[in-house]
Amino acid sequence: RGELSGVALVIDDGKIIFREALGKNPETGKPLKVQDRFYIASVAKPLTALAIARLEAEGRLSFDSPVAPFFPELKALLAGVRVRHLLSHTSGLEDYYRYGRPAPGFSNQDALQLIAAQKKLLSRPGSKFHYANSNYLLLAELTQRLERRSFGEVLASSVLVPAAMSGTLLVAHSPQAEVVPALDSDGRIFRYAYKAVGPGGLVSTADDLAALDIAFMEDRLLTKRQRERLLKPALRAEQRPEFYAYGWYVLPGRGTAC
Numbered sequence: 001r002g003e004l005s006g007v008a009l010v011i012d013d014g015k016i017i018f019r020e021a022l023g024k025n026p027e028t029g030k031p032l033k034v035q036d037r038f039y040i041a042s043v044a045k046p047l048t049a050l051a052i053a054r055l056e057a058e059g060r061l062s063f064d065s066p067v068a069p070f071f072p073e074l075k076a077l078l079a080g081v082r083v084r085h086l087l088s089h090t091s092g093l094e095d096y097y098r099y100g101r102p103a104p105g106f107s108n109q110d111a112l113q114l115i116a117a118q119k120k121l122l123s124r125p126g127s128k129f130h131y132a133n134s135n136y137l138l139l140a141e142l143t144q145r146l147e148r149r150s151f152g153e154v155l156a157s158s159v160l161v162p163a164a165m166s167g168t169l170l171v172a173h174s175p176q177a178e179v180v181p182a183l184d185s186d187g188r189i190f191r192y193a194y195k196a197v198g199p200g201g202l203v204s205t206a207d208d209l210a211a212l213d214i215a216f217m218e219d220r221l222l223t224k225r226q227r228e229r230l231l232k233p234a235l236r237a238e239q240r241p242e243f244y245a246y247g248w249y250v251l252p253g254r255g256t257a258c
Helices: 041-057 083-087 108-115 133-147 151-160 206-217 224-230
Strands: 006-012 015-022 037-039 202-204 249-251
Touching: 006 206, 015 206, 041 083, 041 133, 041 151, 041 202, 041 206, 041 224, 083 133, 108 133, 133 151
Parallel strands: none
Antiparallel strands: 006 015, 037 202
């Protein structure tokens, strides 16, 4: 009925049963293709969580590892915060967007400066859910400081390559012309102009997200026990019916996650 412009893909029991491009590129007017890349916004968070889980499975860190030793510049603020608190948005950190308005080119280092403006945690770590991009930016930064590699390299080796996600790239590494822009709530062209990674900063395709879903649910990235840990409900996600696990919203008892 013309109500969607995008790529729709349906998986049933590990098999792709529907895959179709619908509508047009809002910038060029050309019909969309199933291979088109789109900015995936916070869908990047589960990928960041998977990168952390893969490091945990390799014994490189623990979900119970304190975060402060990785960030001496934020040592006082992060006292008591552990990796699992960042994963579950229960650290007590505020969203860095509350402390400044990012400009094009905004990076992880810029975000760290905004996070440093927070003088104390909103709540005791582990006691309350508060969705904040700060959590996942710190997770990405933590992997860089632990592995002495860029987050893009860590993500590629731990998630993208094993899941055969050849079309997924960092926004900073992808020419704007290769990414289909979105429309904002006012119908204007929107392109993600920042370089910050962890909470966002990725472009992908429907095929790549399907490959990730299948690899994850078939336990080719983690063991079944490790996967179930990532999807175990933690705290209720504020006023939503869902709970939040480690990178995913989940509905307890219904076996669904997003």
